[in-house]
Amino acid sequence: MMNKSALQIARATYKPKVPRTLEGIVKIQEGNPTESVSDKEVIKKLFPHTYGMPVITFVEGTERASYPAVNVGVILSGGQAPGGHNVIAGLFDGIKSMNPQSRLYGFILGPGGLINHKYMELTAGIIDEYRNTGGFDIIGSGRDKLENEDQFNKGLEILKKLNIKALVIIGGDDSNTNACILAEYYARIGAGVQVIGCPKTIDGDLKNEMIETSFGFDTACKVYSEVIGNIQRDCNSARKYWHFIKLMGRSASHIALECALQVQPNVCIISEEVEAKNRSLDDIINYIAGVVAKRAENGNNFGTVLIPEGLIEFIPAIKRLINELNDFLANHDSEFRMIKKSEQRSYIIRKLSEENAELYASLPEAVARQLTLDRDPHGNVQVSLIETEKLLAEMVGNRLAEWAEEGKYAGKFATQVHFFGYEGRCAAPSNYDADYCYSLGFTAAGLIASGKTGYMSSVRNTTAPASEWIAGGVPITMMMNMERRHGEMKPVIQKALVKLDGAPFKEFATHKDIWAINTDYVYPGPIQYFGPTEVCDQPTRTLQIEQAKK
Numbered sequence: 001m002m003n004k005s006a007l008q009i010a011r012a013t014y015k016p017k018v019p020r021t022l023e024g025i026v027k028i029q030e031g032n033p034t035e036s037v038s039d040k041e042v043i044k045k046l047f048p049h050t051y052g053m054p055v056i057t058f059v060e061g062t063e064r065a066s067y068p069a070v071n072v073g074v075i076l077s078g079g080q081a082p083g084g085h086n087v088i089a090g091l092f093d094g095i096k097s098m099n100p101q102s103r104l105y106g107f108i109l110g111p112g113g114l115i116n117h118k119y120m121e122l123t124a125g126i127i128d129e130y131r132n133t134g135g136f137d138i139i140g141s142g143r144d145k146l147e148n149e150d151q152f153n154k155g156l157e158i159l160k161k162l163n164i165k166a167l168v169i170i171g172g173d174d175s176n177t178n179a180c181i182l183a184e185y186y187a188r189i190g191a192g193v194q195v196i197g198c199p200k201t202i203d204g205d206l207k208n209e210m211i212e213t214s215f216g217f218d219t220a221c222k223v224y225s226e227v228i229g230n231i232q233r234d235c236n237s238a239r240k241y242w243h244f245i246k247l248m249g250r251s252a253s254h255i256a257l258e259c260a261l262q263v264q265p266n267v268c269i270i271s272e273e274v275e276a277k278n279r280s281l282d283d284i285i286n287y288i289a290g291v292v293a294k295r296a297e298n299g300n301n302f303g304t305v306l307i308p309e310g311l312i313e314f315i316p317a318i319k320r321l322i323n324e325l326n327d328f329l330a331n332h333d334s335e336f337r338m339i340k341k342s343e344q345r346s347y348i349i350r351k352l353s354e355e356n357a358e359l360y361a362s363l364p365e366a367v368a369r370q371l372t373l374d375r376d377p378h379g380n381v382q383v384s385l386i387e388t389e390k391l392l393a394e395m396v397g398n399r400l401a402e403w404a405e406e407g408k409y410a411g412k413f414a415t416q417v418h419f420f421g422y423e424g425r426c427a428a429p430s431n432y433d434a435d436y437c438y439s440l441g442f443t444a445a446g447l448i449a450s451g452k453t454g455y456m457s458s459v460r461n462t463t464a465p466a467s468e469w470i471a472g473g474v475p476i477t478m479m480m481n482m483e484r485r486h487g488e489m490k491p492v493i494q495k496a497l498v499k500l501d502g503a504p505f506k507e508f509a510t511h512k513d514i515w516a517i518n519t520d521y522v523y524p525g526p527i528q529y530f531g532p533t534e535v536c537d538q539p540t541r542t543l544q545i546e547q548a549k550k
């Protein structure tokens with residue numbers, strides 16, 4: 001028996017709120033045939049069994065159907081996101097409500113569990129231990145890619161052995177892309193296994209018209225915003241530090257944007273804007289240093305700067321430098337590794353083109369080293385490991401020192417750096433995520449009962465009270481387009497980056513100059529699990545702003 005905190009004990013009894021339609025008798029309503037977001041003909045050809053299916057909406061029905069018992073498998077794929085346990089609980093309750101003889105099996109440590117036949121049955125006792133808790137530890141998660149037919153066939157062996165007729169894959173855009181490929185494959189060979197996806201990722205980049213948010217984004221952003229708010233109050237109290245805070249999120253800046261909308265920092269950089277406006281690193285440094293200098297004129301030698309983790313990839317000049325470094329190191333790696341550490345930097349500078357050499361030489365020692373040392377299995381720099389927060393803090397400091405010498409700046413500049421990511425990924429889900437995830441899982445059970453495959457569980461209208469949420473399913477092929485991956489064109493779910501013409505970014509852009517100079521901080525405080533609905537059930541600012549305009 002695990003030791004539990006008072007909050008854990010109380011929270012275990014929370015009953016997630018669900019759409020009204022999921023509480024009673026459910027009827028399926030089918031929409032018109034669908035098409036993919038682009039590259040329609042190619043995707044149609046690649047997915048002949050799962051292309052063009054209608055969007056499914058669950059509506060209130062009148063006749064109770066009887067369902068045969070079904071064995072279902074579930075996989076947690078990729079990075080942790082708050083609410084995963086409630087997806088599994090919703091799925092469990094959903095299949096049991098249709099037939100109490102149904103059984104749920106969890107594959108251990110992600111897609112690898114399916115391929116390597118590592119599984120456990122999830123019984124009522126186990127599920128109850130994990131209701132409304134954070135983390136993915138009920139079965140663990142993993143980043144193995146389920147992408148080729150050998151793996152699909154290996155998986156099918158264990159599915160057949162356990163008589164599993166449906167598999168639910170809880171993951172981000174890549175895992176759901178692979179869920180769709182698996183659904184198509186099993187449909188083609190007549191395996192008799194349905195595949196359903198669920199939208200997970202704190203990054204918030206798996207979203208579109210039918211999937212309004214990925215689960216976990218709400219809770220993770222609330223955790224980061226709480227801590228940034230605390231930092232803002234700290235720096236507004238001592239008035240001596242500038243805090244440079246990097247936030248997870250991969251390429252997309254949704255997390256940084258959402259946190260900015262919640263806390264009103266002095267600076268938040270949005271990678272997508274940097275790329276669209278062709279900003280250089282120097283432009284970013286000048287912008288931040290300009291804000292620091294302006295606030296110093298008003299006697300405010302403190303502030304906060306939010307930085308999305310993928311920023312470096314979006315600075316066009318650095319992207320070019322990384323590309324040249326990748327090519328160079330791919331061909332001269334052993335020669336490079338023979339060079340003494342202390343001489344590696346000047347060696348690289350000699351080998352690069354003039355433009356890239358100049359940029360590389362201007363980077364702080366640690367970052368220059370990270371760019372040459374850290375490669376993923378495909379030979380790419382792992383940009384998330386680059387300490388952008390330190391890079392910017394150091395370079396802004398250097399710029400201010402230059403300005404001080406020129407008599408243009410007379411403030412004080414002391415920094416603290418932070419990276420927030422892991423702190424929020426396994427937090428106990430907010431009410432929003434607890435409700436949303438449970439509903440996604442229950443909906444997945446409904447899609448299984450109606451014989452669907454190649455669908456993603458979808459719950460919409462989530463800024464309304466939960467009873468009015470709209471549950472159903474969206475064909476995954478509908479979200480796909482063709483993209484170049486590792487040198488080949490592949491069908492993938494279109495990644496959602498921050499839209500510069502979208503309402504949340506526009507809201508930020510309207511206020512950012514005022515927030516830069518004033519001290520207009522908002523202190524969101526910790527997630528509240530018990531209390532008035534306006535405190536406990538608020539969706540993200542992003543969703544509220546997006547849905548207010550409809």
Ligand code: FBP
Nearest residue numbers: 078079172201202203248249250384
């Ligand atoms: P997913 O895309 O799998 O949901 O991962 C989210 C994330 O937290 C990213 O924000 C971050 O870059 C990455 O995972 C970190 O990966 P890891 O957990 O392997 O260190």
